[in-house]
Amino acid sequence: MDPVAKRKWPRSGIETTLMGFGAAPIGNIFRPISEEESAALIKAAWDAGVRYFDTAPMYGHGLSEARCGRGLRWYPRDEFVLSTKVGRLLKSRKRSEIDFTPWVDGLPFEMRFDYSYDGAMRSIEDSLQRLGLEHIDIALIHDIDGYTHGERQPEMFDAAMSGAAKALLKLRDEKVVKAVGVGVNEWQVAHEAIRRNDFDCLLLAGRYTLLEQDALDGFLPMCEARQISVILGGGYNSGILATGAVPGAKYNYAPAPEPVLERVSKIEQVCRDFSVPLKSAALQFVLGHPAIPTNIPGVRNVAQLDENLRTFSADIPTAFWDELKRRELIRQDAPTPGQ
Numbered sequence: 565m566d567p568v569a570k571r572k573w574p575r576s577g578i579e580t581t582l583m584g585f586g587a588a589p590i591g592n593i594f595r596p597i598s599e600e601e602s603a604a605l606i607k608a609a610w611d612a613g614v615r616y617f618d619t620a621p622m623y624g625h626g627l628s629e630a631r632c633g634r635g636l637r638w639y640p641r642d643e644f645v646l647s648t649k650v651g652r653l654l655k656s657r658k659r660s661e662i663d664f665t666p667w668v669d670g671l672p673f674e675m676r677f678d679y680s681y682d683g684a685m686r687s688i689e690d691s692l693q694r695l696g697l698e699h700i701d702i703a704l705i706h707d708i709d710g711y712t713h714g715e716r717q718p719e720m721f722d723a724a725m726s727g728a729a730k731a732l733l734k735l736r737d738e739k740v741v742k743a744v745g746v747g748v749n750e751w752q753v754a755h756e757a758i759r760r761n762d763f764d765c766l767l768l769a770g771r772y773t774l775l776e777q778d779a780l781d782g783f784l785p786m787c788e789a790r791q792i793s794v795i796l797g798g799g800y801n802s803g804i805l806a807t808g809a810v811p812g813a814k815y816n817y818a819p820a821p822e823p824v825l826e827r828v829s830k831i832e833q834v835c836r837d838f839s840v841p842l843k844s845a846a847l848q849f850v851l852g853h854p855a856i857p858t859n860i861p862g863v864r865n866v867a868q869l870d871e872n873l874r875t876f877s878a879d880i881p882t883a884f885w886d887e888l889k890r891r892e893l894i895r896q897d898a899p900t901p902g903q
Contacts, residue, residue: 587620588619591619594668599631620706622706647700657674702745703736754783763792766787774849794857802814852903
């Protein structure tokens, strides 16, 4: 599978490379990345042919957007696709008064949620300023899920559907942006969002993977029927599908429970039988679904980027996917690459 081959999104006509660049890491998540490393990483992605970049105000309290803009500013604007998000507004504040967790050394802005119509409009303007670019291609409403808001999720979701959604749809109609949707951690929330609004795309983090295919229960079929494009993030389930079932392996940002470890161990056995790297299987599997045009694994350095490019390029025989289904390690109705 060629990681820099392009797929066209049916609704908007946008074309993205199969592998995109998830820019959360250059927002200094968990530990810092220098300005030089960040710039080198974006340049290496560009030189490799990657042409889709995803960022957000949340990532490093504006740092990821600033770095994306700096790294991409002098490339021809019509040769790459950029997505960012609304739902959080940033306001300047002393660094000593800001809780950056889980970000490290972010920009000196505090964040507050704002899913209103005016808040979304303000967020797009602020993002353009931080990016220093003339336009944004894809605008997503960020984190209107239970993972982020807990008991307040229904309230936040309703505010976003009546406020931010109207703003983004207006911007799309005015051709300020090309595609709009939501970026969430739960497919059920994305499913409800496309029931309520005429969205073009969704970013789903970690909920359709080699380990989890519950999103096939209604959600992904609806996306396919409506020609809604799904950007896939979190394809390693936060770690275990990259590391394998090793001690301390992470699943959903926590130590993997025993049933998950056992299932991954069984998948790894099939990988060994067919000489297929686990990471290659994880990255390529999701792109077998016709509603998923791009996968955006995050990387922290050029070495990781190069590894992902090689991983994406691995040749995986059809018999490998057939064997996973035979052993009931992936769902029988899961589309697979080359099917």
